[in-house]
Amino acid sequence: MDMRAIAKIAGVSSATVSRVISGSSLVRTATAERVRRVVDEWKYVPNGSASTLKYGRSNSYGLIIPDILNPFFPEFIGKFEGILVAKSQDMLLATTDLQAARMQHTIRRMLVRQVDGIALLAAEIETEPIETLIRNRVPLVTLDRRLVGRGLSDVSINYLRGMIQAVEHLSQLRHKKIGYIGGSAGLTISDHRTQAFVKAVERAGLKVEPKFLFVGNYRVSGGETAMAELLAMKDRPTAIIAANDVTAIGAMRVLHREGFSVPHDFSLVGFDNIELSAIVSPPLTTIQLPRHELAKMFVTALECFSTDPDAAGKRYTVKTSLVVRSSTGPSPRRS
């Protein structure tokens, strides 16, 4: 069943069928009606590759994420897909599994598929894949790289706001020594988070102790390892902020296992506000990164390039804010 067959049955040309399907107003109502009936009756489904070939656009966007096991990303994917579906766009999903090597391959696959743009949430990005995209005039929107250019936009996260709220919250609870468990080393996105933490602590008039800055990996295991290290220290912080919720959950596990109580012995703050953070016990105080807004910004940013893939990129910003639950409490009185 192709368009010509439909055209023949409806007694028109394939051009008319095409016009009816794309909703052109140039077709007489009666004709359109007749065509539509035939289309329905024969359950005609157009061939997307033919129109992509002709039109040069595929009506699909690529989404590249680092790690589908971190619940933040499924939550984001759900929002992103929902927005695209409402616009009759498709989503091509790829995971890099935190391996930089997979990125090149992934981007190639998306180029072959003629995606209209790529939302890149994976941080392991080097300049080469980006150049490939630009050469092929495929718009790119990155997360928190803070670089823009022709066909390149960025959605930056305003960590500072949420971090300041978190540190102030802890400060009001009399915490003086605040530790931080970061993300994977060497990623700019990790640096941004750490810097925001440092700034927020300084701004609250507290001292930043370098030895209280731990490195994680954005996974449960990183939180566990860092917390184990922390507990081995003599002089310890009384509160810990983690680079994301799963890291905080890892830290919390170790605390429970070692017989400490949260928030009685240690206060804990996460980042992302994944669904799970409300479900663990105690429910996690966390810094919210609004997923729906983030997804909307990515789509908006991508759409800006839909007429001109070489247009100048923009920087978008999402705010973060503190969500207080039960994993934070008054500082225990110990030295």
Add this chain to the structure above:
Amino acid sequence: MDMRAIAKIAGVSSATVSRVISGSSLVRTATAERVRRVVDEWKYVPNGSASTLKYGRSNSYGLIIPDILNPFFPEFIGKFEGILVAKSQDMLLATTDLQAARMQHTIRRMLVRQVDGIALLAAEIETEPIETLIRNRVPLVTLDRRLVGRGLSDVSINYLRGMIQAVEHLSQLRHKKIGYIGGSAGLTISDHRTQAFVKAVERAGLKVEPKFLFVGNYRVSGGETAMAELLAMKDRPTAIIAANDVTAIGAMRVLHREGFSVPHDFSLVGFDNIELSAIVSPPLTTIQLPRHELAKMFVTALECFSTDPDAAGKRYTVKTSLVVRSSTGPSPRRS
């Protein structure tokens, strides 16, 4: 940069370039070498829609899942994508969000994209979408529908094995009254699980109390609601098996909130063995559904149709087995 341009530069015809790219052995090594150099130098990327149009195959499979917020599915997606990527196939992901209405639309999108087959893990499937697929000769592999046909295979789950192990485990711990919190009502997949539970209980020589059979929704909220109902009863089971892990986690939350201890007051068994089940406290005893094997079966089943989309379908089966952790313990001595 299209194939003709590459051909011109390499001093051959586009047919030769095509042959080189597809790895045909009919090209002289020297020629192939020269072409490959040009391809690399100009970073040529072929246009997938052109070959899909010509060839009729897109080298991509659709994956339809019900609910991306249930961690089981991201874990599955990761495995499925990994297997496809290794075969240079792409994945088109769609979520139905448990809404039957979205299914029709989703399947249409996949037909437009010319997918080579669909893996359907969402249970809200009616006959109409299936007919659409068959008419369009798109192979379909379903999860636990237990129906096969031309171009239609099924991956069934052998619940019984895992359920029997779970019930026996509880029985050895002296539990006599075992409750069950099921999945969403009206789904065949929910019925299969419930039946397996009933059979396993009977086989252990215990009585099946209809009032101990609760309905859930495969989400945390369903586990919470059911557990709240259960606690309101005078005569209660001492152990509960849930239709999936998130349901069990919901149940566990309510127990903790109401001051009960797991496993001291109630034993709890989940289903799926999601990563999270090892992380909650207490770590959840659960029935393992092997994700990687499941994903591999889906891909294998799809590939069986790659030469002939009308071939007869098969039934594949995955086994389940019990993973004992700490949410199960001896039955408390109460009536």
Add this chain to the structure above:
DNA sequence: GTGAAAGCGCTAACAA
């Protein structure tokens, strides 16, 4: 071993 050419199904410019 390589090239010429037809055509996959659709769209848009142009013609009527």
Add this chain to the structure above:
DNA sequence: TTGTTAGCGCTTTCAC
């Protein structure tokens, strides 16, 4: 308002 037609870029006979 509708039809004719020329490709979009690739693959694959068929000819040489």
